[in-house]
Amino acid sequence: MQELGMAEQGSIRVSRKDDNVVVIEKDLATEEMLLSMGPQHPSTHGVLKLECMTDGEVVTSAEPYLGYLHRCFEKHCEVVDYPGIVPYTDRMDYLTGMNNEWAYCIAVEKLLDIEIPRRVEFIRVMVSELNRIASHLVAIGTYGIDLGAFTPFLFCFRDREHILNLLEWASGARMLYNYVWIGGVAFDIPADFNKRVKEFVDYFRPKVVELYKLLTENEIFVKRTKGIGIMPADVAINYAWSGPMLRGSGVKWDLRRNDPYSVYPELDFNVPVPDGKFSDVGDCLSRHLVRALEMEESLNIIEQCISKMPGSEGFNPRSAVPKRVRPKAGEVYARAENPRGELGFYIQSDGKTTKPLRCKARSSCFVNLSAMKDLSKGQLIPDLVAIIGSIDIVLGEVDR
Amino acid sequence: MEEGRVLPQSVQQSAAAYAVIREQFGSAVSDFDANETMPFFEVLEAAKWPDIALFMRDHPKLKFNYMACLSGVDYQAEEQLGIVCNLESLGEFPHRIAVKVKCPRDGGSIPTAAYVWHTANWHEREAYDMFGMQFTGHPDLRRILCPEDWEGFPLRKDYRVQESYHGIKVPY
Helix, strand or coil: CEECCCCCECCEEEEECCCCCEEEEECCCCCCEEEEECCCCHHHCCCCEEEEEEECCEEEEEEEECCCCCCCHHHHHCCCCHHHHHHHHHCCCCCCHHHHHHHHHHHHHHHHCCCCCHHHHHHHHHHHHHHHHHHHHHHHHHHHHHCCCCHHHHHHHHHHHHHHHHHHHHHCCCCCCCCEECCEECCCCCCCHHHHHHHHHHHHHHHHHHHHHHHHCCHHHHHHHCCCCCCCHHHHHHCCCCCHHHHHCCCCCCHHHHCCCCCHHHCCCCCCCCCCCCCCCCCHHHHHHHHHHHHHHHHHHHHHHHHHCCCCCCCCCCCCCCCCCCCCCEEEEEEEEECCEEEEEEEEECCCCCCCCEEEEECHHHHHHCCHHHHHCCCEHHHHHHHHHHHCCCHHHHHC | CCCCCCCCHHHHHHHHHHHHHHHHHHHHECCCECCCCCCEEEECCHHHHHHHHHHHHHCCCCCCCEEEEEEEEEECCCCEEEEEEEEECCCCCCCEEEEEEEEECCCCEEECCCCCCCCHHHHHHHHHHHHCCEEECCCCCCCCCCCCCCCCCCCCCCCCCCCEECCEECCC
16 A cells, blocks of 8 residues: 555545555544453353453454363372373363373373283274364364354264264263273273274265365355464464464474374374465464364274284283382373374372372363464454364363 | 483483583583483573573574473472473474473562463463462463462462352362
């Protein structure tokens, strides 16, 4: 915009656009209004309060208030022994129980320095990847609802139901599993489990494509998300974003690849990163796209697990489970790639008791949400909904 | 460290990174603890922590651009509180290291690192909320998980929960 000579006189600003249209703007600054979004607002995905200062439809600042679901996970850990903490981790991010348990078990196993049977590792990878798909389905489905698309939500939950049935068959519970134990798993998978999982994979592959057509390529959806809430890669790293959020900003970083654990080095899968053709790198659409593409990679991993898994002859899922967990004195920080990013556990053991001296959960949602204030500045109120949805928070994990 | 023991590659990388920091800051940092689960060093002069943090983030051989975690810890026996920061270099170098900073238990304070890594902002608020150490220079040091008017700091080892909160009996 080219400024004319008489610009900035009092509260009137005159400028000329490129096509020679003279624009006269009066100082229209309205009174700022405080708008409280939540704790019971449907688009905050739980109980999160956003205190927004708004200038008309524009959000000038949004301050998140959390803690409504704070259940003192870390305080509980001080009085519960190591295996007893596993069920608590389920209740942090209740959509991905398997992944949470596994991350915690990796940390304790590092302290104990024990060898895990190979079949157990493959079972863990398989149930976690199934759980990852289930979690992404909820993320994508509810994101659609946030932006006014109701049908994809029903489709996602229909398919998620198959996964929950499979995991219920293996562990006995639908969401809070207590299946991955320190040193092993609670039970071996049922006899025909792999066959059923293969059936699910074959069933689900076309459904992913269907979901692309229904939601990802939907013009209304693209217009609501493309170019909204752009996060540059270096800022994302400085905010310690992880998982699909970080990859959405174009950083190819996946703990399964970059800090490999379990049997992931043997498995062949891609780390999807947006290339900027369909979406603007770092925007809400990129983050959604990464989740959608990751589901297909998870399907590939599951298929490889089925073919590579050692047989069940003479297999005892609890053979490496220690009778009494009392690690030597020391500290550990171990993490795993959860559907929402890096879930890390910092554990401090004094070597004398069967309870940890300190157990801290580094929650991926908590860290991802901390960028909300910067991300929301200058956005429209409806876009704020799109941004929160794209962060894919689970308040159970934010507040722990 | 035992003589002649071969360290794993990851610990060797951390040790190499530590050597660069030691060269710059000398006695402000402690010796390197080369354990296998979480190699760390301690900042002995807490006032130098922001300088060390900035040095670690920006030095061309270190580039610790990613703060994975910051945990508050109560060292009751030593009458101290502290933080443990897990740092790594994302996409630049394969090394990672943990840094500990401690302060006195009563009225202690640690300089903030929130201007070096944005993510430290909320982590430090959480550590303050749970342990009660001050972070000097922090842009917005308020409680984050507990209510604003909660009494005491829950994760201290000698914490006693308050009797009632707004007329509600708390211990059950």
